[in-house]
Amino acid sequence: MNCTAEQILNEALAAWDWNGQVAGALRYGAGHINDTFCVYVQDEAGDCVRYILQRINTNTFTDPDGLMENICGVTGYLRKVIEEQGGDPMRETMNVVYTREGKPYYADSDGGAWRVYTFVEGTVCLQKVEQPEDFYESAVAFGNFQRQLAGYDASTLHETIARFHDTANRYANFEKALAADACGRAKDVAEEIAFVQAHKDDCSFMMNLLAEGKLPLRVTHNDTKLNNILMDKATRKGICVIDLDTVMPGLAANDYGDSIRFGANDCAEDEPDLSKVNFSLPLFESYTKGFLQAAGDALTDLEKETLPWGAKLMTLECGIRFLTDYLEGDHYFRTHRPGQNLDRCRTQFKLVRDMEAAWDEMAAIVKKYS
Ligand code: ADP
Ligand code: GN1
Ligand code: MG
Secondary structure, three states, X not given: XXXXXXXXXXXXXXXXXXXXXXXXXEEOOXXXXXXXXXXXXXXXXXXXXXXXXXXXXXXXXXXXXXXXXXXXXXXXXXXXXXXXXXXXXXXXOOOEEOOOOOOOOEEOXXXXXXXXXXXXXXXXXXXXXXXHHHHHHHHHHHHHHHHHOOOOOHHHOOOOOOOOXXXXXXXXXXXXXXHHOOOOOHHHOHHXXXXXXXXXXXXXXXXXXXXXXXXXXXXXXXXXXXXXXXXXXXXXXXXXXXXXXXXXXXXXXXXXXXXXXXXXXXXXXOOOOHHHOOEOHHHHHHHHHHHXXXXXXXXXXXXXXXXXXXXXXXXXXXXXXXXXXXXXXXXOOOOOOOOHHHHHHHHHXXXXXXXXXXXXXXXXXXXXXX
């Protein structure tokens, strides 16, 4: 970190009362958008207490007031639901720590926005499925999250990123990036471009059903990667859904589908060797079972029937977004090496092809647990 960044970090740290002495703050986690730090505090008894400090990416989330209003509203509501169910709200939902001035975030002198959460101890955060049960448990956790928020007034939520999972609009943005070809990279990715263009009509499938009033809008998470769940270290149950920046009105199938995209395979999202990228039907089945057990009662028949579409379109959409960012010069998703967004795009398209080949089996599995 350069000197200015360190000064800004220190400025942000000074905005909270840590109930002890801050021993340090280190980068933490593997997210693509925000900057996350773990803050180590020595409390009066000499014990170490950890917190999560995040610099919200305000290029992506341009309205931090609205965003934090969503998060405080949703976590406050979840706290009540969890208490009523006899659970522990300090472990089963995120808890925002307010600044010394009583604000949900701190605006730094450089235009940045910072927030703090209590650290949920005794948990693991997986980057990849280690055993099918983990994936099943993550499905139960995301399904529960959706059910617990079923009574939350969606009209009070700010749309933190406009048209976030409007796949048809993502397609239109891709065409714009391709026409501009700002970095001269289009010539190297003809195959990927052709793949996207061959799927143009698919991009409108779910959005059309929504526009026709056939699918309902629900309060959804919209970024249901496996690494956005904290699992209890001892029981391996998914206990806390994190990364609530994109909680907005959305489609149930998209929450289901984004989890399948990320977790129903045994490779990294940016695996360069496509021979290692394979969609796993057994993992697909584990997740489907958990999700429908937890949230199935609340879903309409069409919502359940279109779950495979959610899986395919979230994967296609994410691939389109990675490709668009590659064409535009890698300024949306954080990258650690050249070509990383292109590798990410290719894994997604390989998974889409696998899903298309397994389409009938996917539909049969969804039917089995519906
Ligand atoms: P991003 O939006 O960049 O993905 P996240 O909110 O998902 O950021 O946080 C990044 C990582 O920090 C998570 O994957 C998880 O490992 C860890 N993390 C976030 N919040 C907490 C928390 N309250 N307790 C423990 N770990 C957390
Ligand atoms: C981003 O912030 P993170 O890493 O949880 C992105 C998601 C993508 C995901 C791909 C706000 O999620 O939409 O699916 O990367 N979040 C945002 O890994 O764009
Ligand atoms: Mg995350």
